[in-house]
Amino acid sequence: MTDIRTETPLPLPLTTVEHVLTLDCREMPGIVHAVSGFLLEHGCDIVDSKQFGERSEAHFFMRVHFASDGDASTADMLRAAFGPVAARFGMSWRLERLGSKRRVLIMVSKFGHCLNDLLFRARTGELPVEIAAVVSNHTDHQGLVEWYGIPYFHVPVTGATKPAAEARLLELVDEFDVELVVLARYMQVLSDELTRKLDGRAINIHHSFLPSFKGAKPYHQAYARGVKTVGATAHYVNAELDEGPI
Template identity: 55%
Template sequence: MTQQSNHVSEIVLTLSCDDKPGIVAAVANLFALQGFNIRESSQFEDVHSKRFFMRTVFEASEGAKPLGDIKSAFKAVAERYDMQWSLCDVHRRARIVIAVSKWGHCLNNLLNSWKRGSLPVDIVAVVSNHEDMRELVEWYDVPYHYMPVSPDNKAEQEAQILELIDDQDVDLLVLARYMQILSSNMTDALKGRAINIHHSFLPGFKGAKPYHQAYARGVKLIGATAHFVTEDLDEGPIIEQDVERVSHINEPEELVEIGRDIESRVLGRAVRWFAQQRILPNGNKTVVFSR
């Protein structure tokens, strides 16, 4: 929050709706009347679905204003165009929980970026089905929750995670190489609020030892994909991808290390963009207003 409780001086608006004339003008006029200037704005029309997407950052020219009043004023415009929209304080930090198993490269990158201030989130907890990452997490002074899982207690373990998410008012669950498949109950509960990192440039090599599979096929590019989690394994809307060129001289162990670097930076970007309200759903795809 800025200046006083529930008062904001900078806000970010995201919206999507059927594309019609006058949307941008209606939005700009409404916020001008509320005493806000446009600091940053991005728009996109999906010509296939005829949907319009917009992300705009406004700053107050006449001092901070109650966020609830601004939302109330905007509702008339939103209803006129049947918008799906969100309006929040630019300075509100997304609250996240990170889930991890035994590989800590993505986890460490997120923790380090958060600690040095380049990742605008609050990491409220780390959950794991192993104890391997406890020392690292506690070094960062973040609560570590060991939640072992087996076929016999999977439902109870997932209920524990969801309870933690609810209790801590969490915005996002980040699966940072969490090597468990979430149940449909959990993916439904976290729709649009869980991001996974996949160790390939989807679609690609799945299952055990993906980099060894890639080596066996003599690939020239390896990569990683960050996507929203859905009931369909590794089929959720893609947020970010990256690749790096490799060659026949790279052994499987080298591919693993290169892949881990790619995974870390791809997941870091996806979490940052989520925190900055830059990701808008578009059916089974996303619109990402990245810088």
């Protein structure tokens, strides 16, 4: 008689994993207590926590960096468990494992300095993103992008072809499972329809300190006004030119 024994697989070893929780909601008592209590209940150790209330809008914002014993599935477990807490306060929230890489699509026109910086930082690991593709209305940077092994799509834009060009962009966003679109000196104004479809998923790099000097040639505007310090601003894209949340 053959003795057949079924061995129970050993559980995967737990290691220390770190996560970041970001949230915002209407300002009310008990939010910090509820969040910290949830983390304590689930054996999490807070590494860093920042919060502030925008009193004029009665809105609250919080970012918590925390650590716990776990594995690759811990984030999913914590998301499911945090749902009732978020619902109680009407939170908009996101919980991600620290270091997880978002899939990004970059849009660029002729100026390549922002694109080059993003490509370099992503390759060296300084920027925790995976650049899925680059879209441009010109071919100037195709060689550079393909040198990095990243797909490059030339999508020309004219007044007549703009609807088709934006439709193609949305196809690429879906095809490459893109989480975030970055406009890195992309010198085309997006249509209202496109900004609605990309709401919360598109960031523009504008070469001035917004809310000052919107639109084209902001450095020229700043110089004409006698401004001594210039820089750049990243903001979410909405239907109003250079008006999205910073």
